Amino acid sequence: MAKTIIVSNRLPISLRHRNGRFEFKPSAGGLATGLGSIYKTGENIWIGWPGNTVDDPEQRAEIILELHELKMAPVFLSKEDVEQFYEGFSNECLWPAFHYFTQYMIYNPEHWEAYVRVNQKFCEAILKRADPDDTIWVHDYQLLLLPQMLREVLPNATIAFFQHIPFPSYEILRMIPWRKQLLEGVCGADLIGFHTYDDMRHFLSAVNRITGLSNESGYLQAENRIINVDSFPMGIDYDKFAKQAKSRKTQNIVKEFKGQMIDQKLIITIDRLDYSKGIPQRLQAFNQLLKDHKELHGKVSMIMIVVPSRDKVQSYKELKEEIDLLVGRMNSDYSTLNWVPVHYFYRSFPFEELSAFYSMSDIALVTPLRDGMNLVCKEFVASKTDQSGVLILSEMAGASKELQDAVLVNPNDQQGVVDAIYEALQMKPAEQKARISSMQESLKKYDIFQWVKVFMDRIEHVKEKQEELTSK
Ligand code: G6P
Numbered sequence: 093m094a095k096t097i098i099v100s101n102r103l104p105i106s107l108r109h110r111n112g113r114f115e116f117k118p119s120a121g122g123l124a125t126g127l128g129s130i131y132k133t134g135e136n137i138w139i140g141w142p143g144n145t146v147d148d149p150e151q152r153a154e155i156i157l158e159l160h161e162l163k164m165a166p167v168f169l170s171k172e173d174v175e176q177f178y179e180g181f182s183n184e185c186l187w188p189a190f191h192y193f194t195q196y197m198i199y200n201p202e203h204w205e206a207y208v209r210v211n212q213k214f215c216e217a218i219l220k221r222a223d224p225d226d227t228i229w230v231h232d233y234q235l236l237l238l239p240q241m242l243r244e245v246l247p248n249a250t251i252a253f254f255q256h257i258p259f260p261s262y263e264i265l266r267m268i269p270w271r272k273q274l275l276e277g278v279c280g281a282d283l284i285g286f287h288t289y290d291d292m293r294h295f296l297s298a299v300n301r302i303t304g305l306s307n308e309s310g311y312l313q314a315e316n317r318i319i320n321v322d323s324f325p326m327g328i329d330y331d332k333f334a335k336q337a338k339s340r341k342t343q344n345i346v347k348e349f350k351g352q353m354i355d356q357k358l359i360i361t362i363d364r365l366d367y368s369k370g371i372p373q374r375l376q377a378f379n380q381l382l383k384d385h386k387e388l389h390g391k392v393s394m395i396m397i398v399v400p401s402r403d404k405v406q407s408y409k410e411l412k413e414e415i416d417l418l419v420g421r422m423n424s425d426y427s428t429l430n431w432v433p434v435h436y437f438y439r440s441f442p443f444e445e446l447s448a449f450y451s452m453s454d455i456a457l458v459t460p461l462r463d464g465m466n467l468v469c470k471e472f473v474a475s476k477t478d479q480s481g482v483l484i485l486s487e488m489a490g491a492s493k494e495l496q497d498a499v500l501v502n503p504n505d506q507q508g509v510v511d512a513i514y515e516a517l518q519m520k521p522a523e524q525k526a527r528i529s530s531m532q533e534s535l536k537k538y539d540i541f542q543w544v545k546v547f548m549d550r551i552e553h554v555k556e557k558q559e560e561l562t563s564k
Pocket of ligand 1: 257402
């Protein structure tokens with residue numbers, strides 16, 4: 093029987109060194125949960141990088157065995173691969189380009205060569221396990237070349253690709269010297285998915301201008317196949333967040349945390365450390381609010397969680413410095429003995445505590461300068477089981493297309509963000525309830541499991557269409 097192979101740069105676990113040994117930490121991310129029903133079934137498998145370098149052949153063999161039990165197979169990356177493919181081409185060329193931060197783009201031919209080489213490594217790892225009519229679902233910008241590499245060896249396989257980050261307009265994409273190879277690489281797939289309609293349009297327009305393939309109602313006509321391109325906005329595991337927020341454990345944590353912040357309105361912000369998230373701009377808006385509204389001093393604080401990420405990449409190091417400085421300045425300007433405006437945490441938190449932060453916060457301030465989807469805003473809404481709270485959301489996040497009942501802001505408009513926070517602080521409970529419950533309705537319906545189902549159904553549909561065409 094044909095099987096399904098999931099492929100992503102990172103496996104849904106990470107490998108950590110501890111006392112000379114390795115241990116696995118499972119990822120609690122939404123994608124891992126959503127795809128659980130797939131890769132854990134039958135002969136299916138998830139292939140990817142375990143997130144650390146392992147050079148010792150004996151240790152590698154051990155890891156392979158242990159991962160096998162978890163229905164996963166590793167692609168080992170060397171130190172050089174990590175520097176040139178992951179930190180280099182993926183995160184110093186593609187990531188900034190696709191998020192419109194062209195000032196951070198580095199065009200390094202060695203990084204490009206490493207990108208080709210590592211995509212090939214992934215291809216070989218898959219070919220060791222794939223049968224000719226398997227379904228292979230490739231995820232994200234680190235593996236744009238992989239669909240075509242697979243297609244060349246497995247012409248009849250069903251290959252799908254989903255991009256989790258934005259797809260930029262043609263004008264930005266064409267700044268990358270290797271844009272044609274990248275587009276041809278993705279076009280090896282039968283189905284190509286994006287979070288939003290706009291990303292999909294940008295992709296289709298770039299494909300048309302760079303490769304000449306033309307699109308008819310979401311289908312590209314390649315030489316001897318059709319390629320379906322569409323948008324599939326990703327959801328979260330809604331029930332998991334709603335259930336956790338109601339749990340006794342989380343509510344006890346809320347009581348404990350709240351006890352330390354009496355009579356204060358709380359604004360929650362949670363992000364990976366990334367310049368695309370607009371963290372300094374958000375701090376500046378909060379600073380402006382405190383400057384303009386002295387009456388809010390002592391009455392509102394921000395809980396800012398920044399999860400460490402890509403800390404070897406220069407632009408991320410600089411961002412960390414900038415945030416540290418801004419928070420330090422704000423807190424030294426405004427703090428009193430019993431009030432600190434910004435509670436800043438540079439680390440991740442266990443799920444129950446995250447859930448408590450969502451549950452106890454009055455406002456979630458989610459203001460990325462550019463974001464493919466953004467799941468934090470969805471997690472906040474799902475966690476507000478009493479339908480209180482206000483979501484302030486950037487128009488630049490893919491999620492804003494669905495969550496129209498949020499207070500939408502342009503993150504570059506500082507005064508607009510200040511006004512939105514002020515409005516949110518005054519919003520009547522009835523309006524909060526109306527907005528939150530309407531967003532909850534749609535998030536409940538289009539959760540991560542629905543997203544996986546719709547995508548997998550579409551793969552099947554495209555394949556049937558493909559077969560119809562070839563049998564004519
Ligand atoms: C984004 C990307 C993912 C990536 C994740 C964490 O969500 O879409 O592909 O895995 O960030 O980044 P990292 O560089 O740590 O894998």
